[in-house]
Amino acid sequence: MKLIRGIACFAMVALLTPTALFFGVPVVVEAQQNPESKLPLYLGTAWYPEQWPESRWDEDLTLMEKAHVHFVRITEFAWSTMEPSEGHYDLDWVGRAVRLAEKHHIAVVLGTPSAAPPAWLTSKYPETLRTMEDGRKDQHGNRQQFDWSNAKYRELAGKMAEQMAIRFGHDPNVIGWQIDNEYAQESYGAETKRQFQEWLKARYGTLDNLNTRWTTSYWSQTYSAWSQIPIETRYGNPGLLLSWRRFVSDTWRSYQKVQLDKIREHSEPRQFITTNMMGFFDAYDHYVVSQDLDLAAWDDYVGTGHLDPVYNGAAHDLTRGFLRKNFWVMETQPGFVNWSKDNNALDKGEVRAMAWHDVGHGADAVSYWQWRSALNGQEEYHGTLVGADGTPVPLYDEVAQLGREFEKAGPALSGTEPHSEVSLLHSYDSRWAINWQRHNQAFDPKDALISYYGPLRALVHSVDIVSPSVPLSRYKLVVAPALNLLTDAQANNLMEYVRGGGHLVLGQRSAMKNDDNGLQPERQPGLLANMLGGRVEQFYALDHDVPIAGDWGSGSGKIWAEQLSVKDPQARVLMRYGKSNGWLDGQPAAITKAVGKGSITYIGAWLDEKTMEAAAKWMVATSGIHPPGVELPKGVDLYVRSGNMKGGGQKTIWILINFGKDVATVSLPSPMTNVLESGRVGSVKLDPYGVTVLSNE
Ligand code: GLA
Numbered sequence: 001m002k003l004i005r006g007i008a009c010f011a012m013v014a015l016l017t018p019t020a021l022f023f024g025v026p027v028v029v030e031a032q033q034n035p036e037s038k039l040p041l042y043l044g045t046a047w048y049p050e051q052w053p054e055s056r057w058d059e060d061l062t063l064m065e066k067a068h069v070h071f072v073r074i075t076e077f078a079w080s081t082m083e084p085s086e087g088h089y090d091l092d093w094v095g096r097a098v099r100l101a102e103k104h105h106i107a108v109v110l111g112t113p114s115a116a117p118p119a120w121l122t123s124k125y126p127e128t129l130r131t132m133e134d135g136r137k138d139q140h141g142n143r144q145q146f147d148w149s150n151a152k153y154r155e156l157a158g159k160m161a162e163q164m165a166i167r168f169g170h171d172p173n174v175i176g177w178q179i180d181n182e183y184a185q186e187s188y189g190a191e192t193k194r195q196f197q198e199w200l201k202a203r204y205g206t207l208d209n210l211n212t213r214w215t216t217s218y219w220s221q222t223y224s225a226w227s228q229i230p231i232e233t234r235y236g237n238p239g240l241l242l243s244w245r246r247f248v249s250d251t252w253r254s255y256q257k258v259q260l261d262k263i264r265e266h267s268e269p270r271q272f273i274t275t276n277m278m279g280f281f282d283a284y285d286h287y288v289v290s291q292d293l294d295l296a297a298w299d300d301y302v303g304t305g306h307l308d309p310v311y312n313g314a315a316h317d318l319t320r321g322f323l324r325k326n327f328w329v330m331e332t333q334p335g336f337v338n339w340s341k342d343n344n345a346l347d348k349g350e351v352r353a354m355a356w357h358d359v360g361h362g363a364d365a366v367s368y369w370q371w372r373s374a375l376n377g378q379e380e381y382h383g384t385l386v387g388a389d390g391t392p393v394p395l396y397d398e399v400a401q402l403g404r405e406f407e408k409a410g411p412a413l414s415g416t417e418p419h420s421e422v423s424l425l426h427s428y429d430s431r432w433a434i435n436w437q438r439h440n441q442a443f444d445p446k447d448a449l450i451s452y453y454g455p456l457r458a459l460v461h462s463v464d465i466v467s468p469s470v471p472l473s474r475y476k477l478v479v480a481p482a483l484n485l486l487t488d489a490q491a492n493n494l495m496e497y498v499r500g501g502g503h504l505v506l507g508q509r510s511a512m513k514n515d516d517n518g519l520q521p522e523r524q525p526g527l528l529a530n531m532l533g534g535r536v537e538q539f540y541a542l543d544h545d546v547p548i549a550g551d552w553g554s555g556s557g558k559i560w561a562e563q564l565s566v567k568d569p570q571a572r573v574l575m576r577y578g579k580s581n582g583w584l585d586g587q588p589a590a591i592t593k594a595v596g597k598g599s600i601t602y603i604g605a606w607l608d609e610k611t612m613e614a615a616a617k618w619m620v621a622t623s624g625i626h627p628p629g630v631e632l633p634k635g636v637d638l639y640v641r642s643g644n645m646k647g648g649g650q651k652t653i654w655i656l657i658n659f660g661k662d663v664a665t666v667s668l669p670s671p672m673t674n675v676l677e678s679g680r681v682g683s684v685k686l687d688p689y690g691v692t693v694l695s696n697e
Helices: 054-066 092-103 119-124 151-168 190-204 207-213 238-266 286-290 309-323 350-360 395-413 428-436 445-460 488-499 526-532 609-622
Strands: 014-017 029-032 042-046 071-074 107-111 174-178 272-274 297-300 327-332 363-368 422-425 464-466 477-480 503-506 534-541 546-550 553-566 571-577 588-595 598-603 605-607 636-644 650-658 664-674 680-686 691-695
Touching: 042 327, 042 395, 054 092, 071 092, 071 363, 092 107, 092 151, 151 238, 190 207, 190 238, 238 272, 238 286, 238 428, 286 309, 297 309, 309 327, 309 350, 309 445, 309 464, 327 350, 350 363, 350 395, 350 636, 350 650, 350 691, 363 395, 395 650, 395 691, 422 445, 428 445, 445 477, 445 605, 445 609, 477 488, 477 609, 488 503, 488 526, 488 598, 503 609, 526 534, 526 588, 526 598, 534 588, 546 588, 546 605, 553 571, 553 588, 553 609, 598 609, 605 609, 650 664, 650 680, 680 691
Parallel strands: 042 071, 042 363, 071 107, 107 174, 174 272, 297 327, 327 363, 422 464, 422 477, 477 503, 503 598
Antiparallel strands: 014 029, 534 553, 546 553, 546 571, 553 605, 571 588, 588 598, 636 650, 650 691, 664 680, 664 691
């Protein structure tokens, strides 16, 4: 029976699959059938066997095995090697790589290669090349030069995925699939425009309806034929801009689905299907594109500088929110990248701390891009785990330590995930709507989200980031920073949450726009104004900070200020503006109203850090949340994962990481098991970048 290292403890059932080829010779291999036969934590790396002589592969895999690498992701750019000419597929070398990896107890994730079409393809079918926004055709020589809406390209990419799935869909050493790589580039040619117009027709039904909902009488934009409607990405009618982004999202989804359907048809359900996304990247709606996937995954790069645990943590939680379960970090930097402004390396110990930070936020896999640099190509300077000479670089030992630790901590972390009583609402519609009309350049909706996320996470140690369309009753507190565009269904979802006893906090610019990115005919927060018992009288882009004072102490607001009013005697003013532009002087800056056992609050100011911390404490207390009582020294973060114990009861895992510059000591509320070392401990000492994993078991 094939054993993947570290999982021998799980019961596995052997299944005979007589399909595999070993060095070209058919052999009977034994597959694992037990759903638990996957590892609780994977360490991985991106490996490109097609770039190296086959005689080198064994040495690479030996070094990986020594570093406790549990999976390799391969083939995601190998189209020209897997289909050297149209219809002539060569997957034998992939088969040999998969078998050799298996010999080293290393599982495989296969990437479909559609992010890098071969030259024969784009020269034979030039219509598959994308049209750039300026009307020029992209060309071969880089990657992502394809048109995601092109039927021929989809057909050819689908065939490639199908061939791979037929060959490896039952391979016991293939654990999953990644479709394409970092969806990003759109195409703007005539055929795409025609599809966009069809999409609009399907959405709006009639031109009258579209004209009304986009208010096209403004600037004589009225359309009398679908074919008149252009593509606009920046300065067009807000309804047109939003529709294009939604079309882009649906087109990525259908592009992905062509390959996904082929893989599903020919593979075993135990093989997951994912794609690698890019954190806060917002050129498409990730909730739309994720919904057909089994697993959400993202590529986590710091670029210049060092890990910002708050910003990076929010990107993890965002990704976890796509499918509302644990996710994978499919790529991360082994020390440094090559594409940023200044490609400094992470400090010694920081790579390990970053990986545990990933796990703390719900990552079940961390994979380094890449194993070894190609000897030529655009990324010669990127960080790797072995050098151009094929021997380990200094970081290799740190990653090997991580691999050992993942194996040791795996059983404790198995079946656990972050569970949060607090969620932040995030929507692409709202981010786009604000970014097209920031009104104050400094108003970045991502920053608005982070300004709430940081202090809330510091208090409760786990925050979900989810779409406003999901059921919310599991949360005690729901915070919606900058939820600018709110559909009626979403507004009803929020009101139902509050009526059910939930505590809702709305941030600046909330509920100003409707489903077509048009203005709500009511003042903010639109449909929620009645429940709030107050509203926004006026918004102001600020050219200077404004003083604020009230229940959360005295401080200041920046960037944006909303002058609120109270209409219902049951609503209460929490904060007021001090002397500023005259309009705001003495006016409400934050108001709240109890609704049954729940409440609704509106915060119209962009609070300074100290005031936001006080506001966050108030939100947590008002919502009846009781976070674990632990005193954390500055720079130390706590991440909590929990799950059911095998024999009943709740298993709780604490991951403590010291991002500070000094040695720190944390006293635990009660003794816990030190998972990476051993024994029960009542307090923990952490060096800078130090990590401790604790369990209540
Ligand atoms: C992205 C890509 C990889 C590689 C890395 C380099 O994440 O997916 O192929 O180019 O960047 O950081």
